[in-house]
Amino acid sequence: MPYTSVPPTPSAARPAVRRPVRAAGLTALAVLCLPALAGCGGTEVKAQPRAGAPATAAPSGGPKAATSTPAADGSAKPSPEGPLTGRTVVIDPGHNPHNHEHTREIARQVDIGTGHKECDTTGTSTDAGYAEARFTLDVAHRMRDLLEAEGAKVVLTYDDDRPYGPCVDERARIGNAAKADAVVSVHADGSAVGNRGFHVILPALVRDGAADTSRIVAPSRDLGTRIAGRFAAATGSAPSNYIGGGTGLDVRDDLGGLNMSTVAKVFIECGNMRDPKDAALLTSASWRRRAAEGISDGIALYLKG
Known part of the structure; x- marks a missing residue:
């Protein structure tokens, strides 16, 4: 859940619903799977075992973009050749499992282009205490394996290798510095019981101070639409x-x-952790x-055009 602070404990109060409840149309999946949107085609990506330790982003001072996977003997093991060879994907696991131990640090205000917000938040959790930040790291690791097996260079904004954060502005800078072809921020929502399903958040058109999303709005919508279609199918x-x-799509500024991204980027809220059915x-x-x-x-699908 992007930037709504809820301590990851079973006793955490349920956060308020961020937006008015709207009825879902049963035609949403059909909309996402229209051939023109190319959201439901393509070849299934298969996971392959990884050897050695994972590549990570540096704890501070910008990203550490790994171009290969270390082999057991310490030498660099090149990523396999595949349809995504030469493409860079940045995966941004939402929040950090240790943020709740550093509430003062993550409360620091940072520039988000349209104003200022907290550096980061704790994220949400299920009623049983499964933290959003643990969920996002798990999914990010699985994605990394799949995308590297297709030949992509994959950079994580962090990999449980720092005490808190990164701050939201640094997360954007990591994607920008990597000159990523696509960036996806993985989250789970914390809404009311009965609110179910996933949605993909797209950047709004923003031209405000340091923020200018005019060049990424269209490609980000393409990326988000394809992810929504394939997520529903999978x-x-x-x-x-x-x-x-x-529709499974939402636009936010x-x-x-x-706002601070200069490359195509979306968020995905994979489900509502506060609804028992989604939590399961x-x-x-x-x-x-x-x-x-x-x-x-x-x-x-997005990278292959």
């Missing part, structure tokens, strides 16, 4: 019944991770595997 989840009017999916390892496949398939 997971069987329906688009959100409370955000996006049943209040997220620094989008989000806590299932097999469902998280399918979620990673769906997001990765959407990215691959």
Whole structure:
């Protein structure tokens, strides 16, 4: 959930619904799967085992863009050749499992282009205490394996390798510095019981101070539409019944991770952690595997054009 602070404990109060509840149309999946949107075609991406330690972003001072996977003997093992060879994907796992231990640091205000917001927040959790930040890291790792198997260079904004953050503006800078072909920020929502489904957040047109999204609005919509279609197909989840009017797509101008990006970028809220039915999916390892496949398939379709 982007930037609504809820401590990841079973006793955390349920956050208020961010937007008015809207009824979901049953035609949403059909809309996402129209051939013109190219959201439901393509070849399924298959995971392959990884060798050695994962590549990570540097704890501070900008991104550490890994171009290969270390082999067991310490030498660099080149990524396999594949349809995504030469393309760079940045995966941004939302929040950080340790943010709740650094509330003062993450409360620091940063520029988001349209104003100022907290550096980061704790994210949400299921009622049983499964933290959003743990969910996002799990899905990010699965995505990395899938995309690297297709030949892509994959950079994570962080990999549980720093005490808090990164701040939202730094997350945007990591994608920009990597000259990423696509950036996806992985989240889960924290809404009211009965609010179910996924939605993809797209950047609004913003020209305000340091923010200018005019060049990324169109490609980000293309990326988000393809991810939404493939996510629905892979997971069987329906688009959100409370955000996006049943399309699975939402546009926002209040997220620094989008406003400050100079490359195509979207957020995906994979489900509502505060709804018991969605929580059962989000806590299932097999469902998280399918979620990673769906997001990765959407990215691959976008990159292949």
